[in-house]
Amino acid sequence: MSTETKCNPDLVRERAKCTFDVNELINLFYGSEKATKERRHFEDAVLAVKELKDAIPEEYLSHKERYENGVRKATILRDVYRDYKAKHNRDPPPNQITKAVIKDISPFLLHNGMFVPTIAGQGTPEQQAEWLPKAESMQIIGTYAQTELGHGSFIRGLETIATYDPKTEEFVLNNPTLTSFKWWPGGLGSTVNHCVVVAQLYINGKSHGIHPFIAQIRDLDTHKPLPGVKVGEIGPKMGFQTANNGFLGFDNFRIPRKNMLMKNAQVLKDGTFVKGINEKLTYGTMVMVRVGIVGDCSFYAALAATIAVRYSAVRHQSHIKASEPEAQILDYLTQQHKLFIAVASSHVYRNAYLWMEKMYTNVMKELSQDKQDNLPELHATACCLKAVCSRDAGSLVEECRLACGGHGYMASSNLPLTYGVTIAAVTYEGERTVLLLQTARYLMKAWMAALKGKVLSPSVSYLLNSLKESKKPWQNTPEGIVKGFQHVSFGKVKAAYETIQKYMKQGKDYEDAWNLASVQLVKASEAHSRAILCEVSWEAVCSSSASPNLSRVLQQLAQLYLTYWTLETSGDLLLYSNITKDDLIILRDKYEELLVAIRPNAVGLVDGFDLRDEILNSTLGSYDGRVYERLMEEALKSPLNQETVNSSFHKYLKPMMEKAKL
Ligand SMILES: CC/C=C\C/C=C\C/C=C\C/C=C/C(=O)SCCNC(=O)CCNC(=O)[C@H](O)C(C)(C)COP(=O)(O)OP(=O)(O)OC[C@H]1O[C@@H](n2cnc3c(N)ncnc32)[C@H](O)[C@@H]1OP(=O)(O)O
Numbered sequence: 123m124s125t126e127t128k129c130n131p132d133l134v135r136e137r138a139k140c141t142f143d144v145n146e147l148i149n150l151f152y153g154s155e156k157a158t159k160e161r162r163h164f165e166d167a168v169l170a171v172k173e174l175k176d177a178i179p180e181e182y183l184s185h186k187e188r189y190e191n192g193v194r195k196a197t198i199l200r201d202v203y204r205d206y207k208a209k210h211n212r213d214p215p216p217n218q219i220t221k222a223v224i225k226d227i228s229p230f231l232l233h234n235g236m237f238v239p240t241i242a243g244q245g246t247p248e249q250q251a252e253w254l255p256k257a258e259s260m261q262i263i264g265t266y267a268q269t270e271l272g273h274g275s276f277i278r279g280l281e282t283i284a285t286y287d288p289k290t291e292e293f294v295l296n297n298p299t300l301t302s303f304k305w306w307p308g309g310l311g312s313t314v315n316h317c318v319v320v321a322q323l324y325i326n327g328k329s330h331g332i333h334p335f336i337a338q339i340r341d342l343d344t345h346k347p348l349p350g351v352k353v354g355e356i357g358p359k360m361g362f363q364t365a366n367n368g369f370l371g372f373d374n375f376r377i378p379r380k381n382m383l384m385k386n387a388q389v390l391k392d393g394t395f396v397k398g399i400n401e402k403l404t405y406g407t408m409v410m411v412r413v414g415i416v417g418d419c420s421f422y423a424a425l426a427a428t429i430a431v432r433y434s435a436v437r438h439q440s441h442i443k444a445s446e447p448e449a450q451i452l453d454y455l456t457q458q459h460k461l462f463i464a465v466a467s468s469h470v471y472r473n474a475y476l477w478m479e480k481m482y483t484n485v486m487k488e489l490s491q492d493k494q495d496n497l498p499e500l501h502a503t504a505c506c507l508k509a510v511c512s513r514d515a516g517s518l519v520e521e522c523r524l525a526c527g528g529h530g531y532m533a534s535s536n537l538p539l540t541y542g543v544t545i546a547a548v549t550y551e552g553e554r555t556v557l558l559l560q561t562a563r564y565l566m567k568a569w570m571a572a573l574k575g576k577v578l579s580p581s582v583s584y585l586l587n588s589l590k591e592s593k594k595p596w597q598n599t600p601e602g603i604v605k606g607f608q609h610v611s612f613g614k615v616k617a618a619y620e621t622i623q624k625y626m627k628q629g630k631d632y633e634d635a636w637n638l639a640s641v642q643l644v645k646a647s648e649a650h651s652r653a654i655l656c657e658v659s660w661e662a663v664c665s666s667s668a669s670p671n672l673s674r675v676l677q678q679l680a681q682l683y684l685t686y687w688t689l690e691t692s693g694d695l696l697l698y699s700n701i702t703k704d705d706l707i708i709l710r711d712k713y714e715e716l717l718v719a720i721r722p723n724a725v726g727l728v729d730g731f732d733l734r735d736e737i738l739n740s741t742l743g744s745y746d747g748r749v750y751e752r753l754m755e756e757a758l759k760s761p762l763n764q765e766t767v768n769s770s771f772h773k774y775l776k777p778m779m780e781k782a783k784l
C-alpha cells in the first residue's frame with residue numbers, strides 16, 4: 123500500500139478517526155494474518171513483473187488489440203502462478219490480482235474456472251489422469267461449451283448431438299441447426315484448443331439426455347480449427363471484452379469413446395448405456411461456480427465501495443451549514459445511505475460464501491460415499507443465493523457509480539467496467555429468474571413436508587418454526603429481524619403454494635398453475651434468500667473472534683444490512699410478520715443512527731478490504747486520494763491529446779465552416 127506522506131489530507135483525517143485496527147479487519151476478512159501476508163506477497167510478485175503493466179489504458183485499444191493484450195498478460199500471469207507453485211510447493215493463495223493485470227476478464231477464466239473443474243468433477247480417474255496434468259500445466263487450453271444460440275437456461279433442450287458409433291467406438295458430434303451452435307463459452311473465440319461440449323447423447327437412435335464430452339477443436343501447432351469444426355468469436359458485449367466468448371459448430375466431427383466424461387454415466391464399447399446414480403450430477407460444475415459467484419459478489423461490492431467511499435471523503439460539494447466550508451460529500455446522510463449498504467453487503471456475501479462453501483464441501487464428501495440426501499438443498503441454496511447476491515451486487519455497484527457523480531461515468535473510475543462485469547453474473551451460470559424458480563420447486567416440496575409435520579433440512583427448518591410461532595410479537599432486535607424475514611419467507615411460500623392450489627381447484631393442471639403462480643414463487647425464493655443472508659451473516663458476526671472495537675463496528679454493519687432490508691421490504695413485513703408501524707419508525711431512526719455511527723469508520727472499513735490501487739484501477743479510489751491529479755493524468759493519455767490539431771479539423775470542420783460562409 124502507498125504511504126500516508128502524499129496522501130490527501132481528508133483521507134489522512136479519516137484514517138486517524140478510525141476506532142478499530144484496520145489490520146485486524148483485513149486479517150479477519152481474509153482468514154488470518156498468515157493468509158494476508160501470503161496473499162500480499164503473491165500480489166507483490168505479480169506486480170513486480172514489468173511486462174504486465176499496460177502502456178496505455180485498455181479503453182483506447184481496439185477490440186482485437188484488447189484481446190491480444192489480454193492473452194499476452196494472461197500467459198505471463200500464468201508463468202508467475204507456475205513459478206510460485208514450483209517454489210512453494212502449493213498453489214498461490216486466493217487473490218484478485220487478475221483484476222490488476224487483465225482489468226476485464228481473463229481469456230483463461232473458463233479454462234481454470236470450468237474446464238479443469240469439469241474434468242476433475244465429471245471424469246473417471248483414468249480420464250483425470252489423461253487430461254488434468256495437460257490442462258493444469260496449460261499444454262492444452264479449454265472451455266466449457268454448454269449454451270447454444272437457441273438454448274441457455276433449458277439445458278435439456280440443447281441441440282448439439284453426440285451419436286455413438288459402436289463400429290469405430292467413437293461419438294460423432296453435429297450441430298444440425300443454427301440454433302444448435304454453441305454460443306458464449308469464454309475463450310472459445312480464438313484462445314482454446316479443447317472444450318467440454320455438453321451434447322445430447324444418442325445410441326442406436328435412442329436419446330439418453332445431455333452429457334459432457336471432451337473435444338479437441340484446434341490443432342495444437344497451427345491453432346487452425348480441425349476439419350469439421352466451425353468456430354469464432356461473438357463480438358463486443360457490455361463487459362467481458364477480453365473473455366473471448368465464442369461460437370462453435372460441429373459437422374460430423376468424431377471423438378473417441380473415452381472422450382465422454384464418464385464418472386456419472388457410461389457408454390460401453392458395444393453401445394450399452396449405463397445410467398449414473400443421479401443424472402443431475404452432470405450439472406455439478408454449475409453448482410460449484412454458483413457458490414463461487416457469491417464470493418465474487420463480495421469482491422465486486424468491496425471494490426465499488428472502496429472507490430466510492432474514498433472519493434466521497436475527498437470530494438467536497440455544497441454546504442451542510444452555510445457558515446461552514448463546503449462539506450465532504452460523505453457527510454451527507456443520503457451519500458452514506460447509498461454507500462454503507464455496499465460495505466455491509468460485501469461482508470454479508472463473504473459470510474454467506476464461506477457458509478455455502480462448507481455446505482458444498484460436505485455434500486461433495488457425501489456424494490463420494492454415494493450419499494445424495496443433501497444435494498437438493500445444496501442446489502436450491504446455491505441457486506437462490508447466486509441469483510439474489512448477483513442482482514444486489516450489480517445494483518450496489520451502479521449505486522456506487524452514481525454516487526460519484528459525473529466522475530463515476532468516466533471509464534477511468536473503473537466503475538462502468540465493474541458494473542458491466544458484475545451484472546453479467548445475473549445471467550451467466552443460470553439466469554436469475556430461472557434459478558429462483560429452481561429454489562421455489564424446493565420450497566414447495568419443503569412446504570408440503572412441513573404441512574405433514576416432517577423434519578426439514580436445516581436451511582428451511584425455519585418454515586416449521588414459523589408455522590408454530592406466527593402469533594409471537596415482533597422484536598426490534600437483530601434476532602427479531604432475522605425471525606421477521608423468516609416469517610416473510612414463510613408467508614410467501616405459503617401464499618405461493620395456496621395460489622397453485624387455487625388454480626388447480628379451478629381445473630388447471632399443475633404446470634399451468636405453477637406458471638400462473640410464478641411471480642409469487644420467485645418472490646418467495648427471494649424472501650428465502652434474504653432470510654438466509656440475514657441469519658448467516660448475523661450469526662457469523664456474533665460468533666466472530668474480533669476484538670471488542672472491531673466487533674462493535676462489524677455488528678453495526680450487520681445491523682445496517684438487516685435494518686436496510688427491513689425498511690426496503692416493510693410492506694412484506696407488515697403483511698407477513700407482526701411488525702407494527704411503530705416498530706418501523708423505531709427501525710427507521712435506528713437506521714439513521716447506524717449511518718451516523720459508521721460514518722467515522724467508513725474509510726477504515728474500506729481500507730479493511732485491502733484492495734490495492736492496481737486492483738481498484740480507479741482514478742477516484744486510490745489509497746492516497748489524489749483524485750483530481752489522477753483524472754487529469756489519465757485524460758492526458760487520450761490519443762486525442764497526443765496532437766494539437768486533429769486531422770478531422772482539416773478534413774471536415776474547416777470545410778464545413780467555410781461552406782457556412784458562402
Ligand atoms: C468464482 C467462480 C469460479 C469461476 C468462474 C467461472 C466462470 C464465471 C464466468 C462466466 C462463465 C459462465 C459460464 C456459464 O454460464 S456455463 C452455462 C451455465 N448454464 C446454466 O446455468 C443453465 C441453467 N439451467 C440449468 O441449470 C437447468 O436447465 C435447470 C436447473 C434450470 C433445469 O434443469 P432440468 O430441466 O434438467 O431440471 P428440472 O426438470 O427443472 O428439475 C429436475 C430436478 O433436478 C434438480 N436439479 C436441477 N439442477 C440440479 C443440480 N445442479 N443439482 C442437483 N439437482 C438439480 C431440480 O431441483 C429438480 O428436482 P426435483 O424438484 O426434485 O424434481
Ligand SMILES: Cc1cc2nc3c(=O)[nH]c(=O)nc-3n(C[C@H](O)[C@H](O)[C@H](O)COP(=O)(O)OP(=O)(O)OC[C@H]3O[C@@H](n4cnc5c(N)ncnc54)[C@H](O)[C@@H]3O)c2cc1C
Binds near residue numbers: 306
Ligand atoms: C458474460 C457471459 C458469459 C457466459 N459464459 C458462458 C460460458 O462460458 N459457457 C456457456 O456454456 N455459457 C455461457 N454463458 C451463457 C449463459 O449461461 C446463459 O446466457 C444463461 O444461462 C441464460 O440463458 P439464456 O441466455 O438462454 O437466457 P434465456 O433463458 O433465453 O432468458 C431470457 C428470459 O427468459 C426467461 N426465462 C427462460 N426460461 C424461463 C423459465 N423456465 N421460466 C421463466 N422465465 C424463463 C428468463 O428469466 C429471461 O428473462 C455466458 C453468458 C454471459 C452473459
